[in-house]
Amino acid sequence: xxxxxxxxxxxxxxxxxxxxxxxxxxxxxxxxxxxxxxxxxxxxxxxxxxxxxxxxxxxxxxxxxxxxxxxxxxxxxxxxxxxxxxxxxxxxxxxxxxxxxxxxxxxxxxxxxxxxxxxxxxxxxxxxxxxxxxxxxxxxxxxxxxxxxxxxxxxxxxxxxxxxxxxxxxxxxxxxxxxxxxxxxxxxxxxxxxxxxxxxxxxxxxxxxxxxxxxxxxx
Amino acid sequence: xxxxxxxxxxxxxxxxxxxxxxxxxxxxxxxxxxxxxxxxxxxxxxxxxxxxxxxxxxxxxxxxxxxxxxxxxxxxxxxxxxxxxxxxxxxxxxxxxxxxxxxxxxxxxxxxxxxxxxxxxxxxxxxxxxxxxxxxxxxxxxxxxxxxxxxxxxxxxxxxxxxxxxxxxxxxxxxxxxxxxxxxxxxxxxxxxxxxxxxxxxxxxxxxxxxxxxxxxxx
Numbered sequence: 001x002x003x004x005x006x007x008x009x010x011x012x013x014x015x016x017x018x019x020x021x022x023x024x025x026x027x028x029x030x031x032x033x034x035x036x037x038x039x040x041x042x043x044x045x046x047x048x049x050x051x052x053x054x055x056x057x058x059x060x061x062x063x064x065x066x067x068x069x070x071x072x073x074x075x076x077x078x079x080x081x082x083x084x085x086x087x088x089x090x091x092x093x094x095x096x097x098x099x100x101x102x103x104x105x106x107x108x109x110x111x112x113x114x115x116x117x118x119x120x121x122x123x124x125x126x127x128x129x130x131x132x133x134x135x136x137x138x139x140x141x142x143x144x145x146x147x148x149x150x151x152x153x154x155x156x157x158x159x160x161x162x163x164x165x166x167x168x169x170x171x172x173x174x175x176x177x178x179x180x181x182x183x184x185x186x187x188x189x190x191x192x193x194x195x196x197x198x199x200x201x202x203x204x205x206x207x208x209x210x211x212x213x214x215x216x217x218x219x
Numbered sequence: 220x221x222x223x224x225x226x227x228x229x230x231x232x233x234x235x236x237x238x239x240x241x242x243x244x245x246x247x248x249x250x251x252x253x254x255x256x257x258x259x260x261x262x263x264x265x266x267x268x269x270x271x272x273x274x275x276x277x278x279x280x281x282x283x284x285x286x287x288x289x290x291x292x293x294x295x296x297x298x299x300x301x302x303x304x305x306x307x308x309x310x311x312x313x314x315x316x317x318x319x320x321x322x323x324x325x326x327x328x329x330x331x332x333x334x335x336x337x338x339x340x341x342x343x344x345x346x347x348x349x350x351x352x353x354x355x356x357x358x359x360x361x362x363x364x365x366x367x368x369x370x371x372x373x374x375x376x377x378x379x380x381x382x383x384x385x386x387x388x389x390x391x392x393x394x395x396x397x398x399x400x401x402x403x404x405x406x407x408x409x410x411x412x413x414x415x416x417x418x419x420x421x422x423x424x425x426x427x428x429x430x431x432x433x434x435x436x437x438x
Contacts, residue, residue, distance in 0.1 A: 045421040047266040048396055051370050052403045052422060064420040071417035151270050177267055184271045198290035201283040202264040203271060 002108050002217040003170030003188060007140075007158045010116035010123065012039075013174040013192060015092035015130055023088060027081065030073045037072055041065035043177075046117055046148040055146040058117045062086055089118075090125040094132060095194070101213035102135040108217065113138040115158055115171075117148055138162075150181020150203075158187075172216070176200040183207070190218055221327050221436040222389030222407060226359075226377045229335035229342065231258075232393040232411060234311035234349055242307060246300065249292045256291055260284035262396075265336055265367040274365040277336045281305055308337075309344040313351060314413070320432035321354040327436065332357040334377055334390075336367055357381075369400020369422075377406075391435070395419040402426070409437055 008014055017039060025031035042058075042065035049056055056064075063086050070077050077085075102112060112135050116123055123139040138161055145153045158169055166186030173179045179191035180203030189206040191199075192213055199209070208218050227233055236258055244250035261277075261284035268275055275283075282305050289296050296304075321331060331354050335342055342358040359376045361367055368374075377388055385405030392398045398410035399422030408425040410418075411432055418428070429437050 044266075044396065047263075047270065048369055048400065048422060051266065051269055051367075052400055053371065054403060054422070056421070061421060067420045068417050071420075148270075150267055152272065177263065181267065181271055184273060198287050201286045201290075202275070202280060203267060203273070 002105075003110060003168065005111045005113065005158075005162050005164055005168070006105055006170040006172060006216070007113045007115045007187070008171075009173035009175060009178050010114050010118060010126065011089075011092070011175075012194070013172060014094055014098050014114070014132065015126060016095050017089070017092055019093050020085065020088055023085060027077070028073050028075045034069050034073045034075065038065050038069040041068045050148045050151055057119050057143060058148075059086070059089075059119055059122060062089055090122055091129045092126060094130040095213070097213040098130075098132065101216045102132065105216060106135060110170075110217075111137045111162065113140060113158060113161070115140045115154070117142050119143050149178050150184065152181075152185050155182055155185040155187060170217075172213070177203070179206045180204060190216070221324075222329060222387065224330045224332065224377075224381050224383055224387070225324055225389040225391060225435070226332045226334045226406070227390075228392035228394060228397050229333050229337060229345065230308075230311070230394075231413070232391060233313055233317050233333070233351065234345060235314050236308070236311055238312050239304070239307055242304060246296070247292050247294045253288050253292045253294065257284050257288040260287045269367045269370055276338050276362060277367075278305070278308075278338055278341060281308055309341055310348045311345060313349040314432070316432040317349075317351065320435045321351065324435060325354060329389075329436075330356045330381065332359060332377060332380070334359045334361075334373070336361050338362050368397050369403065371400075371404050374401055374404040374406060389436075391432070396422070398425045399423060409435065 020035050021031045024034050042062050045061040045065055114136055120141045123141055127133050140157045142148055142154045147153055167188055169187050171182040171187035172190045174192045174194045179189050180200045183189040183204035183206050191206040191209045193209050210218050239254050240250045243253050261281050264280040264284055333355055339360045342360055346352050357380055361373045364372045366372055386407055388406050390401040390406035391409045393411045393413045398408050399419045402408040402423035402425050410425040410428045412428050427437050
């Protein structure tokens with residue numbers, strides 16, 4: 001089924017945070033583990049933030065998570081290295097399958113949007129740096145509702161912006177917990193399982209699973 | 220400062236889920252990694268559950284998390300092994316520092332309680348199997364508010380049960396995110412850093428950090 005609107009997650013779905021590894025490798029041989037932990041804590045802090053009812057924006061959570069990961073691996077970060085690493089989140093490269101997939105969906109007449117935990121300035125910078133800004137009709141940030149995915153009010157932003165019903169909205173994420181949250185909300189969800197992980201066993205099931213975005217639009 | 224009430228987290232603070240490893244080792248050489256992932260997913264699912272607004276009890280989340288971790292490590296679980304592993308969460312041994320610490324606090328006249336994500340039957344069974352039931356004035360389960368830590372209404376259960384103000388309640392957890400959530404709520408928090416992890420860099424800071432419960436009561 002081709003949806004009239006596809007809403008994409010950003011980090012891990014359109015742009016690749018594993019590309020941070022070479023920069024981190026200059027600081028420690030544990031670069032892969034540090035980046036994995038950085039991402040894990042970034043998400044854990046976003047969950048904690050929503051649950052505690054203390055909203056702090058994603059740029060700040062990213063910085064806090066970096067400090068934790070650096071401490072875990074005994075990396076002393078000077079202010080400049082720290083700033084550069086945090087800033088690198090706004091310059092993540094797109095996965096190679098992204099541009100062709102967006103081209104194809106546009107050619108089919110679909111509208112496209114991003115729905116991300118990132119702040120509005122971070123979304124704008126990241127999408128522009130990745131050379132993807134021409135494709136999107138909207139960049140939707142959780143910042144306007146001060147809560148993080150998978151809170152339902154976040155997914156509701158797309159409903160509100162485009163005036164479509166939940167089931168008419170195609171949602172694409174590589175993050176299993178995000179796909180589960182979006183499916184729970186009622187979107188027509190495609191889980192792009194880039195990392196060949198097991199399917200989440202809690203939450204609503206995505207309507208379909210694909211290995212890369214080249215499979216879009218998927219039945 | 221000696222509090223008149225100490226509220227303890229259960230899993231990882233009083234009882235040790237690392238003791239699950241030998242049983243898992245019979246199924247896979249990746250037992251340590253599988254147990255780590257099992258715990259990680261158990262907590263992630265508890266966060267997702269609260270954020271999605273779909274409460275599912277902790278026994279069920281534990282089962283879902285085991286299924287995920289088993290899939291990740293290619294372990295085929297028959298129904299009996301699966302049941303036995305899930306059931307093992309109700310028979311986790313106490314850490315060696317637990318009983319002496321509870322004895323000491325009782326001798327000082329403090330009341331003691333458990334506040335846990337576990338279901339009421341699981342709490343009762345676990346505390347009894349660990350031989351700790353004589354020490355506690357209350358076993359408080361999140362199940363009565365249908366939300367998970369670090370949601371404030373969970374911590375509020377102790378306020379409600381004992382009629383003390385937040386700052387009068389000593390809260391002890393080895394889980395950094397739980398210590399942060401409880402500190403955010405306003406408890407007088409002791410983080411027992413059993414695993415020598417970095418301090419959490421998001422959320423309110425615990426009032427103090429100790430290495431083992433032998434340091435209780437701590438200034």
